[in-house]
Amino acid sequence: MCGIVGYIGKRQASPILVEGLSKLEYRGYDSAGVAIIEEDEIKTTKCKGRLLNLEGKLSNDPIKGNIGIGHTRWATHGEPSDKNSHPHSNENESISVVHNGIIENYLQLREWLTSKGYKFVSETDTEVIPHLVDYYYKGDLLKAVMAATSKMEGSYAIGVVCSKEPDKVVAVRKDSPLIVGIGEDEYFIASDIPAVLNHTRNVYLLNDKEFVLMTKDGVKLFNEDGEGINKEVYHVTWNADAAEKGGYEHFMLKEIHEQPKVMRDTMTSRVMLGKNITLDDIKMTKEEIHNINKVYIVACGTAYHAGIVGKYVIEKLARIPVEVDIASEFRYRNPIVDKNTLMIVISQSGETADTLAALREAKSQGARVIAVTNVVGSSVSREADDILYTWAGPEIAVASTKAYETQLVAMYIIGLFFAENKGTLSKEKIEELKAEMLALPEKAEECLKHKEVVQKFASKTYMHKDMFFLGRGLDYAVAMEGSLKLKEISYIHSEAYAGGELKHGPIALIEKGTIVIALATQEDLFEKMVSNIKEVKTRGAKVLALALEGHEDIEKTVDSTIYLPKVNSLFTPLLSVIPLQLYSYYAAVQKGCDVDKPRNLAKSVTVE
Numbered sequence: 001m002c003g004i005v006g007y008i009g010k011r012q013a014s015p016i017l018v019e020g021l022s023k024l025e026y027r028g029y030d031s032a033g034v035a036i037i038e039e040d041e042i043k044t045t046k047c048k049g050r051l052l053n054l055e056g057k058l059s060n061d062p063i064k065g066n067i068g069i070g071h072t073r074w075a076t077h078g079e080p081s082d083k084n085s086h087p088h089s090n091e092n093e094s095i096s097v098v099h100n101g102i103i104e105n106y107l108q109l110r111e112w113l114t115s116k117g118y119k120f121v122s123e124t125d126t127e128v129i130p131h132l133v134d135y136y137y138k139g140d141l142l143k144a145v146m147a148a149t150s151k152m153e154g155s156y157a158i159g160v161v162c163s164k165e166p167d168k169v170v171a172v173r174k175d176s177p178l179i180v181g182i183g184e185d186e187y188f189i190a191s192d193i194p195a196v197l198n199h200t201r202n203v204y205l206l207n208d209k210e211f212v213l214m215t216k217d218g219v220k221l222f223n224e225d226g227e228g229i230n231k232e233v234y235h236v237t238w239n240a241d242a243a244e245k246g247g248y249e250h251f252m253l254k255e256i257h258e259q260p261k262v263m264r265d266t267m268t269s270r271v272m273l274g275k276n277i278t279l280d281d282i283k284m285t286k287e288e289i290h291n292i293n294k295v296y297i298v299a300c301g302t303a304y305h306a307g308i309v310g311k312y313v314i315e316k317l318a319r320i321p322v323e324v325d326i327a328s329e330f331r332y333r334n335p336i337v338d339k340n341t342l343m344i345v346i347s348q349s350g351e352t353a354d355t356l357a358a359l360r361e362a363k364s365q366g367a368r369v370i371a372v373t374n375v376v377g378s379s380v381s382r383e384a385d386d387i388l389y390t391w392a393g394p395e396i397a398v399a400s401t402k403a404y405e406t407q408l409v410a411m412y413i414i415g416l417f418f419a420e421n422k423g424t425l426s427k428e429k430i431e432e433l434k435a436e437m438l439a440l441p442e443k444a445e446e447c448l449k450h451k452e453v454v455q456k457f458a459s460k461t462y463m464h465k466d467m468f469f470l471g472r473g474l475d476y477a478v479a480m481e482g483s484l485k486l487k488e489i490s491y492i493h494s495e496a497y498a499g500g501e502l503k504h505g506p507i508a509l510i511e512k513g514t515i516v517i518a519l520a521t522q523e524d525l526f527e528k529m530v531s532n533i534k535e536v537k538t539r540g541a542k543v544l545a546l547a548l549e550g551h552e553d554i555e556k557t558v559d560s561t562i563y564l565p566k567v568n569s570l571f572t573p574l575l576s577v578i579p580l581q582l583y584s585y586y587a588a589v590q591k592g593c594d595v596d597k598p599r600n601l602a603k604s605v606t607v608e
């Protein structure tokens, strides 16, 4: 989704804004722009396409000034074009606005403003904002922005500058992320922390309807009634390098390789031998856990796939029935929810519009909500009753890998936590499972060593137009994620099927040379999976299998095999997904695709 930045200080704003925007590229965008106050006038440069285009324009025609706002746009209302790019301004260009989100009542506002004589030049919803601010402007930018936002419905994070008050940046958020960076005699706004990390580690994490007034002397925060508010400074502990490629060709490859570390980080101080699972931000009592009669796991995309693994795990360990829902379906299907229903929402960004709406729907019906999210202070974390942060660090590649891995870890932690509290497993069994879990990061390192086999298979198969992923039980859940990854970044069409479902239709598509990736890591389902593999082999498919060490006999049936270190079948998703991520990565590289920024996709989907 769109990214916004803002700067006020003693340095030239232009390079700082562009650098900040480059750290937000991961959010997905199709155009970019900046507005900078140069000698009491707002100068705007914006254009369709990559940031490089904007940089080119700025180097041909530089803007000098120490105060400005910048934007990367991901089109929602109006096609990607120079005209629709942000910043947008009022007619005399004294007010300039960058906006992330959607103004749902923009058509009514546009009509009303038009009746007052305002003229619109773009097709965007955003353009109503500078005109509204203009309408309410009586010499105080903060007050005018407050009055304008009181008329706006929908989601927004906005940054505003005004040439009549050339020493201010005003900002506010509602249902769209925004942080404030506090440097030394310089201040920033941004949609996400990496945009300011090269300048400061001290930030304010804004809540909805909190207004920011930045001058060269400091930052003041206000509530919607205009009263000053105090906020704790959040100190960012992760390194700026965490948001850089660190020697890897792509962020995705770097993030795949970070998985052993982030698994460890997510378990640290939570999963310890000889101690109960410790979850600081989940305040549920034993009695409340006993009373849960149903769990809904709700999420989108990759996070939804982590939820499917969660279903298997929580049902198995804690014996509580779990339903997994796609957030955009849950919110409209009138689900049966009561006070003993627990909802677990999973969201890397914590800002996904559908997931947030599903959370609100469940809460309004009395459910308790646990948020599993990667972003501290994100919307879902603020609205849920309890939180389990995944410690994946910033995930820059649009396709999720390490965040998924930590979401899986979170599912196992929650499963064990409930099992401990409900007494569904003996203490010895829980200790055994914890020991297995703690050994997983090392086994994940082993899986990364299979890079070459995977790369070879990718180089022989990347030109295929269709593929199939097969699995049973937990392998089926991972097959879905493998298939999504392949589609997203290599644009190869693929389908994931439960092995037992093959005969009910999809087998009709198998012909000579069809590529099938078969997961056969579940001990109790191994023989059944081998039968499914034989069914597709007989019809001419080429099969890459994933199996646990010790099952070398599978080689008689398949074309290539990748072995995973021996592990309890319950935990195989954490390992088996790694070769699948690598496979989609290498297939995409072979095809020359833009791995980190696949077409049509955005990292954080903050609109419905």
Ligand code: F6R
Binding pocket: 300, 301, 302, 303, 304, 346, 347, 348, 349, 350, 351, 352, 355, 398, 399, 400, 401, 488, 603, 604, 605
């Ligand atoms: C796939 C991917 C998406 C996200 C989905 C939910 O690689 O990244 O499918 O998983 O958009 O996003 P979050 O987890 O931020 O709610």
